[in-house]
Every structure is written in C-alpha cells, then in structure tokens.
Amino acid sequence: MLLIPHARRLGLQFLTKQEGTLIIEMPYNPELEIIPDSGIMANGAITALLDTALGAAVYEQFEVYRRIVTLDLRVDYFEKPSPFSSVIIKARCLKMKDHIVFVQGDVYCKDSELQIAHGIAVFSYADVEKIS
Amino acid sequence: MIFDFLTTLKDSQEFDQSLDISPYAKMMGFRLRRQDEQLTTVMKFHSDLIGSPFPPALHGGTVAALMEMAALTQLFWDKNFGIIPKAIDITVDYLRAGQPEDAFARARVFRRGRRFATLHAKAWQSDPKKPIASAMLHFQLQD
Numbered sequence: 233m234l235l236i237p238h239a240r241r242l243g244l245q246f247l248t249k250q251e252g253t254l255i256i257e258m259p260y261n262p263e264l265e266i267i268p269d270s271g272i273m274a275n276g277a278i279t280a281l282l283d284t285a286l287g288a289a290v291y292e293q294f295e296v297y298r299r300i301v302t303l304d305l306r307v308d309y310f311e312k313p314s315p316f317s318s319v320i321i322k323a324r325c326l327k328m329k330d331h332i333v334f335v336q337g338d339v340y341c342k343d344s345e346l347q348i349a350h351g352i353a354v355f356s357y358a359d360v361e362k363i364s
Numbered sequence: 365m366i367f368d369f370l371t372t373l374k375d376s377q378e379f380d381q382s383l384d385i386s387p388y389a390k391m392m393g394f395r396l397r398r399q400d401e402q403l404t405t406v407m408k409f410h411s412d413l414i415g416s417p418f419p420p421a422l423h424g425g426t427v428a429a430l431m432e433m434a435a436l437t438q439l440f441w442d443k444n445f446g447i448i449p450k451a452i453d454i455t456v457d458y459l460r461a462g463q464p465e466d467a468f469a470r471a472r473v474f475r476r477g478r479r480f481a482t483l484h485a486k487a488w489q490s491d492p493k494k495p496i497a498s499a500m501l502h503f504q505l506q507d
Binding site for chain 1: 385389390391392412413416426428430432433452453454455
C-alpha cells in the first residue's frame with residue numbers, strides 16, 4: 233500500500249486479512265471532503281479506495297509480482313459516509329480464470345455496521361517477465 | 365458553496381478556474397475550464413496521483429474521480445437543482461494507461477428526467493482522440 237503514491241496520499245492502511253478477504257482502512261481526513269467542514273468524504277475518494285483494495289485483492293492471488301490492468305470498475309453508492317467517520321473496505325477475489333480476475337469489495341463506516349458502497353472490478357494480468 | 369461558486373462563473377464565456385474551495389478538489393488538483401461553450405474538468409498532474417510507480421501511471425481511482433467531478437459540474441452547469449445531486453453509481457471502462465501528465469474529462473447529460481440523470485463521461489490526456497477511460501453515471505436529483 234505504501235508503494236502506491238495515491239494510496240499513501242489517501243492515508244490507506246492495511247488492517248488485516250481474514251480467510252482471503254483483505255481489510256483496508258481509509259481514516260477520516262478533512263482533505264477528502266468535497267464540501268469543507270461537512271465531515272463527509274468525497275465519493276471520488278471512496279472510488280479510489282475501492283480501486284486500490286480491489287487491485288490489492290488481485291495481487292493477493294499471485295506468488296510473484298505481475299503487472300495488472302483494470303478493465304472495468306463499477307461502484308454502487310448506497311449511503312453517504314457518516315460525518316467524520318473513517319471507512320473500511322473488505323475486498324476479495326471472486327474468480328480467476330484465463331488471465332481474468334473478478335473481484336468485489338464492500339465499504340462500511342468503521343464504527344457502525346452501515347454499508348455505504350459496493351464495488352466490482354475486472355482485472356487482467358501479464359505473464360511473469362523473464363529477466364535475462 | 366462550490367455550486368454557488370459555479371453559478372458565479374456562468375456569465376463568463378471563457379475561464380480556467382481552480383476548484384480549491386473544495387478540499388478534495390484541491391487535493392486532486394482539479395480545475396474547471398470553459399472554452400468554445402464546452403466545460404472541461406482538468407486534473408493537473410502531481411506525483412500524489414500515481415498508482416503504479418514502475419512505469420509511472422495515474423491511479424485508476426483518480427481518473428474515475430475526475431470523470432465523476434466532470435459529471436457533477438456538467439449537471440450543475442446545465443441546471444441548478446438547489447440540492448446536490450446524489451451519485452447512485454458509476455461504471456468505468458479503462459481504455460489506456462494514464463500517463464504522468466495532466467488529464468481532462470468532459471461529461472454529456474445523456475438523459476435527464478425529473479428524478480434521475482444519466483451521464484456519459486470521457487477522460488483523455490494529450491490526444492483527445494485517444495481516451496484513457498470512459499464512464500456511465502447515474503444521479504438522483506431529489507431526495
């Protein structure tokens with residue numbers, strides 16, 4: 233996570249891995265508000281959190297580093313995040329076949345059970361490059 | 365707020381305005397431009413937008429956020445609703461890797477009814493004929 237400059241800028245923190253599900257936190261940060269002092273983090277930041285976590289769920293499938301590309305990403309916004317609340321994402325791989333990886337993630341307010349968003353994405357990946 | 369601010373721009377035929385009054389827009393380096401009667405949202409490149417360092421490429425989430433901003437500003441530009449349209453969903457197609465340089469996005473209101481709006485957005489960099497991503501977005505226009 234720390235190697236990805238934008239993830240670092242968003243303050244993303246890897247929390248844990250439970251049975252193949254990655255849990256990542258985006259702490260509340262006033263810089264992520266669209267409307268100042270609203271306490272509500274921008275949808276764009278939620279989307280970037282999803283994109284990062286879903287990519288991480290893809291990397292999780294490999295034993296060696298491979299380059300990945302995102303083919304598509306779909307985000308459903310269920311609720312606004314609660315004001316001043318950190319959010320967490322639970323991301324997991326659904327299926328990997330023929331160089332295509334399907335992943336999904338659920339985003340929650342950290343301090344409540346409130347689910348605020350859901351995302352699915354499809355990635356592809358390169359074969360491991362031989363170093364000659 | 366940000367939308368009152370947009371209203372003040374409506375009389376200008378051409379402008380290139382930072383959106384720094386919004387903390388998130390400031391962090392992302394978003395600007396709003398109007399030229400030839402068209403509204404373009406700009407994401408000024410800076411190193412915090414990188415998603416993959418080797419080779420450097422824009423983070424996919426930043427490109428999605430840029431198109432989302434373009435859609436929201438376009439929706440407001442066409443008609444002031446008095447409330448902030450609520451995003452329902454976004455579907456992004458990633459077409460090319462984003463280069464470490466400025467990116468642009470424009471959105472078209474595909475259909476706007478009384479309660480919902482559907483927009484299509486496109487993002488590009490140095491060559492407008494080579495989009496790096498496109499998106500379809502739905503907004504709810506009333507509570």
